[in-house]
Amino acid sequence: xxxxxxxxxxxxxxxxxxxxxxxxxxxxxxxxxxxxxxxxxxxxxxxxxxxxxxxxxxxxxxxxxxxxxxxxxxxxxxxxxxxxxxxxxxxxxxxxxxxxxxxxxxxxxxxxxxxxxxxxxxxxxxxxxxxxxxxxxxxxxxxxxxxxxxxxxxxxxxxxxxxxx
Amino acid sequence: xxxxxxxxxxxxxxxxxxxxxxxxxxxxxxxxxxxxxxxxxxxxxxxxxxxxxxxxxxxxxxxxxxxxxxxxxxxxxxxxxxxxxxxxxxxxxxxxxxxx
Numbered sequence: 001x002x003x004x005x006x007x008x009x010x011x012x013x014x015x016x017x018x019x020x021x022x023x024x025x026x027x028x029x030x031x032x033x034x035x036x037x038x039x040x041x042x043x044x045x046x047x048x049x050x051x052x053x054x055x056x057x058x059x060x061x062x063x064x065x066x067x068x069x070x071x072x073x074x075x076x077x078x079x080x081x082x083x084x085x086x087x088x089x090x091x092x093x094x095x096x097x098x099x100x101x102x103x104x105x106x107x108x109x110x111x112x113x114x115x116x117x118x119x120x121x122x123x124x125x126x127x128x129x130x131x132x133x134x135x136x137x138x139x140x141x142x143x144x145x146x147x148x149x150x151x152x153x154x155x156x157x158x159x160x161x162x163x164x165x
Numbered sequence: 166x167x168x169x170x171x172x173x174x175x176x177x178x179x180x181x182x183x184x185x186x187x188x189x190x191x192x193x194x195x196x197x198x199x200x201x202x203x204x205x206x207x208x209x210x211x212x213x214x215x216x217x218x219x220x221x222x223x224x225x226x227x228x229x230x231x232x233x234x235x236x237x238x239x240x241x242x243x244x245x246x247x248x249x250x251x252x253x254x255x256x257x258x259x260x261x262x263x264x265x
Contacts (some may be wrong), residue, residue, distance in 0.1 A: 003191050010177055017183070020198065020199075020202075021186045027200060036202065037205065043209055044212055047212045055231055059232065059235055064238045068198065071194065071242045093185045096185075098179075099182045111214075112170045123219055129221060144229060144232050147233065147236055151235075158246075163180035
């Protein structure tokens with residue numbers, strides 16, 4: 001069952017990222033990406049990380065992609081992006097992709113052999129994550145809140161219409 | 166039980182697809198989405214190794230990555246909006262302010 005679920009999610013995920021590469025319409029791209037991120041939440045759930053799976057769906061597939069869709073709506077390009085993309089960039093990208101995937105697989109091969117499925121005990125419950133977040137990772141947690149405030153203020157200041165005239 | 170190496174290979178494939186999308190696409194928004202795909206591939210690798218080590222620390226790291234990605238998306242999209250207002254385009258070829 002889990003195996004079937006994994007392959008289904010993997011196919012949908014890779015297909016939607018490929019769809020993002022092929023499609024020219026940015027709104028469709030964002031929708032494809034929401035699908036891919038939802039599949040990613042499924043993978044996290046399969047890997048005993050229910051809390052991260054829920055966070056992935058809510059923050060990534062929800063909040064961040066809504067932000068993307070709002071910006072696409074505001075930009076509203078009348079003329080579609082022209083398709084005069086140069087052919088060699090595609091070949092260049094494919095070459096880089098082949099090199100990169102071989103490199104990544106070779107690097108990960110070293111990690112495959114000691115990679116066992118861990119213990120049976122459940123990890124990743126919200127209680128455990130919360131406890132660790134407020135004890136061992138307290139400083140990163142607080143610094144993250146400062147980062148978010150800075151990003152919030154920065155984004156507002158950047159797009160604010162300046163009324164100097 | 167699914168072998169954990171499958172998840173790692175999937176994460177590598179997704180990362181490469183994100184890199185390809187970044188090189189092939191020509192509008193800033195889709196390029197930004199490609200960066201998000203690469204971040205997610207890294208998250209998947211983190212969760213896989215957390216599961217392999219039966220440790221929760223990998224999941225905490227992913228939690229932080231998601232938070233930082235949210236902040237990054239807010240600022241990045243604000244910059245894209247600003248570029249669009251000033252240059253009326255979001256094609257990456259037309260943005261050549263720093264070309265000598």
